[in-house]
Amino acid sequence: MDAISRLDLFTVIAVIVLGATGTYLLLPHGHGRTRPKLAHQVGYALSALSALILMAMMRFGKADVEILSKAFFYVFAFGAVFGAILTVTSRDPIHSALWFAAVVLATSGLFLLSGAQFLAAGTVIVYAGAIIVTFLFVIMLAQKEGRAIYDRMARSPFLATLAGFLLLFTLLYSLVGIQKKGPAATDHNAYVAGGRIVPASERLGMNSRSLSPDQSKVFNRAVSDANRLPEATIAEAKGTHVADGTHVAGLGATLFTDHLVTVELAGALLFVALIGALALAPPRAPIRPTVPVIVSEPASPARLT
Amino acid sequence: MNAFSFEMLTNYLMLGAALMAVGMLGFLSRRNMIVMFLSAEMMLQGVALTLVGFGRYHGNWTGQVFTIVILTVAACEASIALALILVLFNRRSSLDVSLWQEIREPGQPPTMDRASEAEPEPASTGPETYPHLLIAGREPAHPVEAWTHRRD
Structure with a gap:
């Protein structure tokens, strides 16, 4: 297993440390004697810096990507990461929902850049259109006056930040490793080469002569x-x-x-x-006690006759 | 050469990993049930990015089909979870997830939330406040005489 170069390791650690410190400062909890406003400003700056360094880790390889689509990629990627941090750390759940909508829009932009037009439209319609609006309805139904204590207090913010960014560190470390190494040396993975899709049989280094008809049938069935x-x-x-x-x-x-x-x-x-x-949502009698209903006495059979 | 290079694929994987990790952080640390649920949805977004990148790199539709399935599951999950959140809110009239600790695993100690660790509440402006309007235009001449003459 190849280790990644020292510069890359330093970059990954910088992303993790800055992001973890910024997110920890941004999470809602009392910061001891530090003034909350100062802590928040430092937190915003550190997480934005961490997201920017993450952007600097993006590579485009030898592909001649247009400058405009590169710029759009950077904008969407930065928006997704920074919006994600703000979604998680906002005190007001309405702000959280709106930042999540921003994350969804940035993600659908990334879908569009990777050639998934239908998914981009579907994500905007389903998430930003339907789910976010339902969320806002529920938030407004369930909101009380003032900022509730559970919104001003994260549960064990240090441990949670440590866990989340440790996961991110392991993922980024391995991803930077394979980014430097490139695909496997035999290049079996190059499904798309020279602007055309390479068929399965050709990809595996077998020309059609070495394949029996049964084998080529299997390959074509696979994809x-x-x-x-x-x-x-x-x-x-x-x-x-x-x-x-x-x-x-x-x-x-x-x-x-x-x-x-x-x-x-x-x-x-x-x-x-x-x-x-539909079975869960409607309120039932013991949950919301209303005015007790006066039940009329059942008519006695004697009166009926 | 390749329109979607291997490096582009790793870019998408890194972004997906970042969304996933931040979503997990939010799910673990926030106490508002709605924000916890938004964090879970954000983890799904990260996975969707990863799948779309893989599908594009390998030149087939499978990643996008799987992402459509994720979208469907997310929609179902949102409807069920919001219904559940409404039911829970009706019972405790609070969105705090700490109020539901008695359904934790047996043998686990309860989490104690000390209110002293909370962030100070932002200064309230009071129930009736009106925007402070700037003075615009020229001040008209006041009819001073009308009540100064009343004395005699």
């Missing part, structure tokens, strides 16, 4: 035709003109052929969740 990204996506990223509508059509083709059962399962899951929410 079916509908499941391959259209070459249009690749060409689009290179700036050449492609016909519109290829992309979502391709996603629909694979969704309704290869993953038909998945679609049905997702629909069933939504239905079950709908029933569950």
Whole structure:
């Protein structure tokens, strides 16, 4: 296992230490004798600095990425990371929900940059459109006057920060390692080369002559035709003109052929969740005692006759 | 060459890792149930970024299909969790998750939250405050005579 270079290790540690200190200062809790306002300003500065150093760790390799899409990538990535820290540390749950909406918008921008147009639209509609609005409704239903004590007090902020950023450290350490090393030396992983999708058989270094018909059938079954990204996506990223509508059509083709059962399962899951929410949400008698209902005495059978 | 290089893939993985870690931090440390749930949703966003990056790098749709499934599960989760939060709020009339400690695992000590560690409450402006308006325009001439003459 190769160790990463000293500079990279230093960068990763800088991201972790600055981010952990900033987040710890931003989390709501009394800071001893320090004035809270000063602690917050230092916290904002440190977490923004940590996110900026994380941006400096981004590499684009030999691919000729346009300067504009690079700029958009940096903006979205910074927005996602900084918005995430602010979501977690805001005192007001409404601010948290709005910062989470910002994170979702930045993420959908990243989806768009990686050629997932349908998902970008779907994320904005489902998350930023539906889920956030429902959240705001619930927050406003359940909010009281003033800032509640549980919003001003995080539970063991030091340990939580330590755990979260230790996880981030291990992940970043290994990711920087493989970023430097690149894909496997045999380059079996290069599914996309020279602007075209490499078929499975070719990718594994076997030409069609060395493959028996059964073997090639297996390879083609492993990644079916509908499941391959259209070459249009690749060409689009290179700036050449492609016909519109290829992309979502391709996603629909694979969704309704290869993953038909998945679609049905997702629909069933939504239905079950709908029933569950309807069964849970309405208030019941012991929870909200109202004016006691006067029950009339049952008519005696003697009077009926 | 490759439009989506290996380095781009690692960029997406690092961003996904950051969202995941920060979401975990928030879930562990915040006490407001709604903020905890938002943190869990943020972890899902990180995983979605990772999946989309992998799918693009490997040149197939599987990552995006899986992300659609994640979106569905997140929507279901949001509806159920908000219904549960409403029920819990109706019982204790508070969103504090510490009030539900009696359902913890047997043998675990309860968490004691000392109120002295809380951040000081921001200064309240009182129930009835009005915005301070700046003086605009020229001050009109006051009719001083009307009540000074009343004395005699």
